Every structure is written in structure tokens, then in C-alpha cells.
Amino acid sequence: MVNFENKDRYGVEDLRKLISVLRGPGGCPWDAEQTHESIRRNFLEEAYEAVEAIDEQDPTHLCEELGDVLMQVMFHADIEADAGRFNLDDVADMTVKKLISRHPHVFGDVAVSGSGDVLANWDVLKRIEKHQETVADSLAAVAKSLPGLWRAEKIQKKASKVGFDWPDAAGALDKLQEELDELADAVRTGGNTREELGDLFFSAVNVGRFLKIDPEEAVQASCDKFILRFRHLEAAALAQGRKLEEMTLQELDELYKSAKLALENKYDA
Incomplete structure (x- = not known):
């Protein structure tokens, strides 16, 4: 004991x-x-x-x-x-010292006009502390352990701060379509589909960034929506006395469309 x-x-x-x-x-x-x-x-x-x-x-x-x-x-x-x-x-010692160092507007004589200045100063101080001499160094420093969509968004934000960005969402949408076309072409020709799919995801994140949509939250919401619709589909098949694995893809797709419509009508009501 x-x-x-x-x-x-x-x-x-x-x-x-x-x-x-x-x-x-x-x-x-x-x-x-x-x-x-x-x-x-x-x-x-x-x-x-x-x-x-x-x-x-x-x-x-x-x-x-x-x-x-x-x-x-x-x-x-x-x-x-x-x-x-x-x-x-x-x-704790390292964290306290870091926080003091990165808040010169609180513990020093640096003046800020708002949270925007705070974040800008934070980035500068972080690059100095981490010995990031170039913008590419700061991009490479984004943790690879982050979920891929968040890592892509963070890299894009850092690149945007030095002017490497579309002026608006239209440019990002055009790039997304371009990447979709390249993926489709790779599928047809046996090209590098893994690379092209990654580029498509990266571009989709960029569109979300312009629309101020968290990419992880968006895909999680889509997962939840799919589960809800599939639950409705499964209940409809059960009501018909049928097993999903015995149905054709066309039959399943029809049930899925019905589930989608029923749920949309439910929330619109």
C-alpha cells in the first residue's frame, strides 16, 4: 500500500x-x-x-x-x-518568462492600439525567440502534428502577412477549381492523385480562410450531417424490412436523397 x-x-x-x-x-x-x-x-x-x-x-x-x-x-x-x-x-518558469517577454505592452513600455498590434508584436517576438530568419522558416515551424486542415490554414495566414495572397475569395475559388480539374485529370491519366488531392484540400482551406470558416469545424459539421442523414436512411430501409447490404447503390442513393430532403423540410418548417 x-x-x-x-x-x-x-x-x-x-x-x-x-x-x-x-x-x-x-x-x-x-x-x-x-x-x-x-x-x-x-x-x-x-x-x-x-x-x-x-x-x-x-x-x-x-x-x-x-x-x-x-x-x-x-x-x-x-x-x-x-x-x-x-x-x-x-x-512553469519557461512559460512565465515567455509570457512576460511576449507582452511588452503589459510588462514594458511598448504601446499598442488594440489586439491587432498585440498579435503582430507576438509574431515578431516569436520569430526572434525561435531564430526564424526567413518567412519560410516561420512556415516550416508550424507544427506538423496539427490536423492537416489547421496546419494548412496557419501556413496560409503566415504567407498572407507578407502579401502572398489573393485579393479576395474569387481568386481562391478559381484556384480551387483549377486544383479540382488537375485532380480529375490525374484520375483519368493515372497521375499523382495523392498530390493533387492534397492540393485540392489546401485550396479549399484557402477559400474557407477568406470566408472566415474554420476548416476543421466545417468538415466536422459535414460528418455530423452525413451521420444524421445516414441514420434516417437506415431507419427508412428498416421500415421497408430491408437490409442495407442487400440493396443496390441506386436504391441507397434514393433513400439518402429522401433523407436529405426530409431533414431539410424538418428544419425549414
Whole structure:
């Protein structure tokens, strides 16, 4: 039995101690075996679950999910503390110093007229800190671990700041059509469809940027819409006493169109 005090209420320091206990001698074998790499995906999943709680506007759920994210931070810091490279206080120290450095309008004598100046200064200071000497350096620094659509959008925004951009959405739409044509041509001729599909996605993100549409939110909404329509399709097939796998594509498509129309009428009513 490990020594950990039971309390009616715990604080941040208690969580740090608990992580250390779980990973230490006499603790949990699974926790002790984990590495940064083995729980990398867990970190991402917990962050996404916290975002989902934000979308739900559920404070209780958000509190729980932020706790899971905090646990991940502490877990990774504890791994490093055991290795003697850094600990949680080092993480906090680096973050505090970074925030002070990047807020000269708060902690220094830099004047700003609004949030636009704040973001512009932040970008300049970040490039200096990261030793990004060129615009291409700043583009390459956008994390490859980001979802592809978000990474594309962030790269495009950085390029836009130096004037590499369409004047309006019309140019982005023309480029999107051009990429669609190139993909269709690659399909017909056996060309590099993977590359052309990537270019199409990249251009679609650019259109969304002009329309101020978050590309990840847009595609998630489309996924939810498809699920809703498919649920309606499946219910209609069941009402006919039929199994989906026994129906032709044409029959399924007709049910899908009916589902789409029924749902549109429902929300228009």
C-alpha cells in the first residue's frame, strides 16, 4: 500500500504527488512503463475532449476534461523529472518568462492600439525567440502534428502577412477549381492523385480562410450531417424490412436523397 493522504479536496500539488506515486516504486505498473511516445496520442485525445466540452458549453464536463489535460502535462513533466532533465517548475518558469517577454505592452513600455498590434508584436517576438530568419522558416515551424486542415490554414495566414495572397475569395475559388480539374485529370491519366488531392484540400482551406470558416469545424459539421442523414436512411430501409447490404447503390442513393430532403423540410418548417 502506497502512502497517499486521503482528503476531502485536493489541489494542484496533490495531483503532482499522485502522478509521482503512480509512476514510482509500488505504484501502477502501467503508469511506470509509459513514455512520451506511448502516451502521445492520449495527450491529443484529452485536448480534443476538452475542446468538445467547450463546444457543449458544459462547465462541469470542461472541468473534468481540463483535469485530464493537466494530468497529461504533469505526467510528461514527471517522466522528465525522473530523467533529470527538467521538472514541472521548470515548465512553469519557461512559460512565465515567455509570457512576460511576449507582452511588452503589459510588462514594458511598448504601446499598442488594440489586439491587432498585440498579435503582430507576438509574431515578431516569436520569430526572434525561435531564430526564424526567413518567412519560410516561420512556415516550416508550424507544427506538423496539427490536423492537416489547421496546419494548412496557419501556413496560409503566415504567407498572407507578407502579401502572398489573393485579393479576395474569387481568386481562391478559381484556384480551387483549377486544383479540382488537375485532380480529375490525374484520375483519368493515372497521375499523382495523392498530390493533387492534397492540393485540392489546401485550396479549399484557402477559400474557407477568406470566408472566415474554420476548416476543421466545417468538415466536422459535414460528418455530423452525413451521420444524421445516414441514420434516417437506415431507419427508412428498416421500415421497408430491408437490409442495407442487400440493396443496390441506386436504391441507397434514393433513400439518402429522401433523407436529405426530409431533414431539410424538418428544419425549414
